[in-house]
Amino acid sequence: MALLVQKYGGTSVGSVERIEAVADRVQRHREQGDDVVVVVSAMSGETNRLVALAKSMQEVPDQREMDVLLSTGEQVTIALLSMALKNRGLDARSYTGSQVRITTDSAHGKARIQEIDTEAMRTDLDAGRVVVVAGFQGADELGNITTLGRGGSDTTGVALAAALKADECQIYTDVDGVYTTDPRVVDSARRLNKITFEEMLEMASLGSKILQIRSVEFAGKYQVPLRVLSSFTEGEGTLITTEGNEDMEQPAVSGIAFNRDEAKLTLQGVPDIPGIASKILVPISDANIEVDMIVQNVSADGTTDFTFTVHRNEFDQAMEILQAIQAELGARGVVGDAKIAKVSIVGVGMRSHAGVASTMFKALAEESINIQLISTSEIKVSVIIDEKYMELAVRSLHSSFELSGTGVKAEAE
Amino acid sequence: MALLVQKYGGTSVGSVERIEAVADRVQRHREQGDDVVVVVSAMSGETNRLVALAKSMQEVPDQREMDVLLSTGEQVTIALLSMALKNRGLDARSYTGSQVRITTDSAHGKARIQEIDTEAMRTDLDAGRVVVVAGFQGADELGNITTLGRGGSDTTGVALAAALKADECQIYTDVDGVYTTDPRVVDSARRLNKITFEEMLEMASLGSKILQIRSVEFAGKYQVPLRVLSSFTEGEGTLITTEGNEDMEQPAVSGIAFNRDEAKLTLQGVPDIPGIASKILVPISDANIEVDMIVQNVSADGTTDFTFTVHRNEFDQAMEILQAIQAELGARGVVGDAKIAKVSIVGVGMRSHAGVASTMFKALAEESINIQLISTSEIKVSVIIDEKYMELAVRSLHSSFELSGTGVKAEAE
Numbered sequence: 001m002a003l004l005v006q007k008y009g010g011t012s013v014g015s016v017e018r019i020e021a022v023a024d025r026v027q028r029h030r031e032q033g034d035d036v037v038v039v040v041s042a043m044s045g046e047t048n049r050l051v052a053l054a055k056s057m058q059e060v061p062d063q064r065e066m067d068v069l070l071s072t073g074e075q076v077t078i079a080l081l082s083m084a085l086k087n088r089g090l091d092a093r094s095y096t097g098s099q100v101r102i103t104t105d106s107a108h109g110k111a112r113i114q115e116i117d118t119e120a121m122r123t124d125l126d127a128g129r130v131v132v133v134a135g136f137q138g139a140d141e142l143g144n145i146t147t148l149g150r151g152g153s154d155t156t157g158v159a160l161a162a163a164l165k166a167d168e169c170q171i172y173t174d175v176d177g178v179y180t181t182d183p184r185v186v187d188s189a190r191r192l193n194k195i196t197f198e199e200m201l202e203m204a205s206l207g208s209k210i211l212q213i214r215s216v217e218f219a220g221k222y223q224v225p226l227r228v229l230s231s232f233t234e235g236e237g238t239l240i241t242t243e244g245n246e247d248m249e250q251p252a253v254s255g256i257a258f259n260r261d262e263a264k265l266t267l268q269g270v271p272d273i274p275g276i277a278s279k280i281l282v283p284i285s286d287a288n289i290e291v292d293m294i295v296q297n298v299s300a301d302g303t304t305d306f307t308f309t310v311h312r313n314e315f316d317q318a319m320e321i322l323q324a325i326q327a328e329l330g331a332r333g334v335v336g337d338a339k340i341a342k343v344s345i346v347g348v349g350m351r352s353h354a355g356v357a358s359t360m361f362k363a364l365a366e367e368s369i370n371i372q373l374i375s376t377s378e379i380k381v382s383v384i385i386d387e388k389y390m391e392l393a394v395r396s397l398h399s400s401f402e403l404s405g406t407g408v409k410a411e412a413e
Numbered sequence: 414m415a416l417l418v419q420k421y422g423g424t425s426v427g428s429v430e431r432i433e434a435v436a437d438r439v440q441r442h443r444e445q446g447d448d449v450v451v452v453v454s455a456m457s458g459e460t461n462r463l464v465a466l467a468k469s470m471q472e473v474p475d476q477r478e479m480d481v482l483l484s485t486g487e488q489v490t491i492a493l494l495s496m497a498l499k500n501r502g503l504d505a506r507s508y509t510g511s512q513v514r515i516t517t518d519s520a521h522g523k524a525r526i527q528e529i530d531t532e533a534m535r536t537d538l539d540a541g542r543v544v545v546v547a548g549f550q551g552a553d554e555l556g557n558i559t560t561l562g563r564g565g566s567d568t569t570g571v572a573l574a575a576a577l578k579a580d581e582c583q584i585y586t587d588v589d590g591v592y593t594t595d596p597r598v599v600d601s602a603r604r605l606n607k608i609t610f611e612e613m614l615e616m617a618s619l620g621s622k623i624l625q626i627r628s629v630e631f632a633g634k635y636q637v638p639l640r641v642l643s644s645f646t647e648g649e650g651t652l653i654t655t656e657g658n659e660d661m662e663q664p665a666v667s668g669i670a671f672n673r674d675e676a677k678l679t680l681q682g683v684p685d686i687p688g689i690a691s692k693i694l695v696p697i698s699d700a701n702i703e704v705d706m707i708v709q710n711v712s713a714d715g716t717t718d719f720t721f722t723v724h725r726n727e728f729d730q731a732m733e734i735l736q737a738i739q740a741e742l743g744a745r746g747v748v749g750d751a752k753i754a755k756v757s758i759v760g761v762g763m764r765s766h767a768g769v770a771s772t773m774f775k776a777l778a779e780e781s782i783n784i785q786l787i788s789t790s791e792i793k794v795s796v797i798i799d800e801k802y803m804e805l806a807v808r809s810l811h812s813s814f815e816l817s818g819t820g821v822k823a824e825a826e
Contacts, residue, residue: 016469050489056429057496065499068507069492072485076463079482083470086478094481098511099556143512 001033002167003125007135007157010044011174012231013077022172022231023084026130030090037121037131037160040081041153042073063108067137067147071097074134074153082132092130095120097137097145102156104138104146111138111146113155116163133160154215162222169219169226170237175210176230177238178203180403181256185394188404194239195254197226202346202380203257216240252353253345253401256394260341260387262292263315264373266307267322269332272299279329280306283321289314293342293375293382303332307373309384312338340372341390344382345397357381363400369393414446415580416538420548420570423457424587425644426490435585435644436497439543443503450534450544450573453494454566455486476521480550480560484510487547487566495545505543508533510550510558515569517551517559524551524559526568529576546573567628575635582632582639583650586623589643590651591616593816594669598807601817607652608667610639615759615793616670629653665766666758666814669807673754673800675705676728677786679720680735682745685712692742693719696734702727706755706788706795716745720786722797725751753785754803757795758810770794776813782806 006026013019022038029036050069054061061069078094085092100120104111121131135153138146148155154171161169176191178200183189195203197220201213210228219226219240229237270276277296284291293309310318315338322334350356360381364371369392373384385393398404419439426432435451442449463482467474474482491507498505514530534544548566551559561568567584574582589604591613596602608616610633614626623641632639632653642650683689690709697704706722723731728751735747763769773794777784782805786797798806811817 016466019470053429053489053493054496057432057493058500061496062499065492065495065507068495068509069489072488075485075488076466076482079478080466080470082478082481083467083474086475087471094478096481096558099558145509145512 001035003035003037003164004029004168004170005037005039005157005161005164005166006170006172007039007153008041008172008231009153009174010041010047012172013040013042013081014044016080018231019077019080019084022081023088023090025172025231026085027088027090030130035125037125037133037164037166038081039133039135039153039157039160040074040077041135042070043077046073046076064144067108067111067145070147071134071137071145074136078132078134082130085130085132090130091128092132093124094132094134096134097156098139098143100131100133102138102159104140104148106140106142106144106146108144108146110149111140113138113148113159116159118163121160121164152212154212155218158215158219158222158224158226161224162218166224169224171211171215171226171228172231173210173228174230174232175228176233176235177228178210178240178255180254181258181394181398185258185391186256186398189398190404192238192254193236194241196348197240197242198379199254199346199348200240202344202377203255211240251347251401251403252349252356253347253403254349255346255403256397256401257344257346258341258390258394260390261312262309262340262342262384263312263318263336263338264293264307264309264340264384265315265318265322265334265336266305267326267329267331267334268305269303270306271330272302272304276329277306280322280325281308283325284308284310284318287317287321289318289321293373293384295373295375309340309342309373337372339387340384341387341393342382342384343390343393343397344380345401346380348379350379350381359400360397363396364393367392367396369396414448416448416450416577417442417581417583418450418452418570418574418577418579419583419585420452420566421454421585421644422566422587423454423460425585426453426455426494427457429493431644432490432493432497435494436501436503438585438644439498440501440503443543448538450538450546450577450579451494452546452548452566452570452573453487453490454548455483456490459486459489477557480521480524480558483560484547484550484558487549491545491547495543498543498545503543504541505545506537507545507547509547510569511552511556513544513546515551515572517553517561519553519555519557519559521557521559523562524553526551526561526572529572531576534573534577565625567625568631571628571632571635571637571639574637575631579637582637584624584628584639584641585644586641587643587645588623588641589646589648590641591623591653591668593667594671594807594811598671598804599669599811602811603817605651605667606649607654609761610653610655611792612667612759612761613653615757615790616668624653664760664814664816665762665769666760666816667762668759668816669810669814670757670759671754671803671807673803674725675722675753675755675797676725676731676749676751677706677720677722677753677797678728678731678735678747678749679718680739680742680744680747681718682716683719684743685715685717689742690719693735693738694721696738697721697723697731700730700734702731702734706786706797708786708788722753722755722786750785752800753797754800754806755795755797756803756806756810757793758814759793761792763792763794772813773810776809777806780805780809782809 082094101117103115135156226240495507516528517524548569639653
């Protein structure tokens with residue numbers, strides 16, 4: 001018997017049949033004695049339909065009114081799910097974000113939750129009711145409807161779990177957990193039973209398809225055990241939790257992340273003097289271009305090469321900016337390449353396992369893959385390589401770190 | 414320069430183009446200096462779509478959740494219209510029933526408005542904003558979303574006009590006003606420039622297709638000038654107001670109403686003793702059958718015939734009830750007829766014009782139409798005739814009372 005917050009995304013409530021399936025699952029949990037708060041998204045397709053309507057009224061729709069419009073999507077789902085639950089003889093009550101008093105700031109379209117009043121929910125749970133809450137939405141102090149931005153239903157789920165001190169926040173989606181890498185690239189990719197919040201964040205390129213990064217940060221901050229599981233199949237999913245299942249040997253590497261959305265730019269022969277990095281990056285960030293990796297090596301002849309990566313869509317714009325400031329900075333030249341891929345190994349275990357990086361570099365060398373850039377964090381090593389070698393690199397690393405599930409380092413299923 | 418509450422029904426906001434047309438109209442009023450509060454319904458078809466979704470979840474959908482679901486329909490429209498207004502450079506702000514604080518009782522699906530807080534609307538109007546309010550909905554004291562029942566958007570419009578002391582409540586619909594009778598039956602039927610609340614109520618068979626009776630009662634009670642006009646064409650529509658445009662001769666009859674939805678039942682030879690009427694009608698009303706006309710003539714031989722009309726759909730059920738109580742009441746027999754029509758002449762003018770009823774009976778006699786039942790109120794005379802003569806009777810009366818617009822009794826257009 002536990003208090004569970006279950007969040008169901010758009011595809012999980014995408015039809016009458018899918019909503020019925022959610023109601024069945026909630027019923028099973030109730031029969032096991034669990035208390036359940038359900039957070040739902042809009043039925044899949046609905047948000048796009050509403051956005052299209054809005055754009056036909058106003059090219060750049062007013063943000064306050066957009067939130068009024070979009071919030072109807074989840075409101076439809078909470079009503080339908082509550083009816084399905086009542087049809088099964090369960091007592092249920094729906095709440096919009098405003099009704100359950102999820103108070104946010106007034107940043108329409110990307111509001112942040114400030115406070116949640118749990119009183120009504122507690123009363124309902126104590127009375128044996130299932131509480132059904134519209135995800136993705138709240139209201140500011142003046143009562144204006146706000147939305148948390150796309151994917152914000154995950155954030156609602158985690159925030160409710162934190163506020164209610166739930167035993168677990170279960171995120172139901174269309175995949176059955178977090179994998180050691182993308183199963184479409186590596187056949188033997190294995191579902192992880194457990195992963196830490198930090199690893200999940202670093203696995204962004206995989207994880208962002210499953211969970212909004214912001215909700216993972218939020219869950220980590222408030223220590224809410226988060227479980228990703230499928231609403232289409234039965235299974236334990238992947239538990240995202242704070243570090244430390246002490247009685248199990250931690251594998252050095254938990255997963256392989258990758259993406260080919262980036263492009264690299266290098267300003268060559270920059271004078272190696274204080275303040276040069278900010279002189280390069282300020283005009284980039286002024287143009288609202290986000291920078292991912294930044295690499296600068298030690299200087300040789302009083303000059304250095306300064307390299308960074310941006311999203312591939314912003315490569316041309318970033319190039320223009322660098323060319324414009326090149327002379328002023330006294331740099332020798334500007335070069336760039338959009339045909340690159342980033343491959344990362346991620347694992348909290350590498351903190352205590354020496355030689356993880358060298359194993360990575362050796363594996364890539366054995367495949368004759370040249371490493372263009374290296375960047376490391378405490379639990380991640382990322383390399384930039386030619387994009388054509390990406391799949392090869394991922395498979396090679398997945399095998400080298402014995403992630404396929406038979407090695408001693410793998411967790412028991 | 415006036416304060417107008419404009420209500421637009423489902424067909425008037427049924428598409429992006431129709432919403433654009435509403436925005437254009439509001440803009441013209443703003444340019445004339447009017448302050449405008451707009452009340453909108455759900456886009457046509459949307460409510461039916463939502464009801465179908467609900468019924469697929471639960472055969473008899475939970476009423477609280479049904480209101481949560483249905484209220485999204487108008488919420489979509491307020492957002493879209495506000496965007497369209499902003500796109501025209503007008504400042505606008507949308508409000509759900511709950512946000513504008515239309516407080517109702519908790520009778521889900523048929524809630525009644527208890528109080529409206531006009532403060533936010535006043536502030537917006539003073540700041541030059543168009544206020545856009547979701548019709549048909551409110552919230553009870555606990556914050557539960559309620560709906561006023563189908564057609565409730567008219568009630569919202571009238572209630573807002575009353576609370577704001579608006580100069581006029583304009584109900585935009587797909588007809589351009591109230592006619593002397595149905596133009597499909599009488600070619601020369603004429604739009605009335607003006608009609609009284611009482612006449613409008615008595616014209617139910619015509620009026621109910623245009624306005625919810627409840628909103629007319631409400632407007633009459635709070636003396637809100639109500640105007641019915643078309644959102645598809647330009648025109649003055651019909652003003653529904655308290656009696657008395659003193660400087661204009663009041664015509665004896667304003668319009669001809671009719672319907673063939675009724676059936677008549679007669680309990681023959683009932684002992685003419687006190688309490689007999691209630692003994693007949695209590696079992697009828699216990700079965701939730703609504704009775705329209707009730708006619709009992711003077712007794713002849715100590716017994717009388719008791720006749721009443723019900724909706725045609727409830728004819729069989731009412732017959733069974735009468736047959737069951739016939740013996741107990743000592744009645745001689747039960748007869749009934751569903752092939753009848755009710756035709757009424759309506760007009761406040763008949764209060765002061767003698768001979769209106771006799772003109773009516775003479776007109777019908779000239780067409781050899783037999784009158785089966787007669788019932789009168791202060792401003793209406795209704796007769797029941799064989800349904801096959803209905804159109805003939807309506808045309809004959811329309812002509813006899815010179816309603817076609819050329820006679821001296823007609824109002825100037």
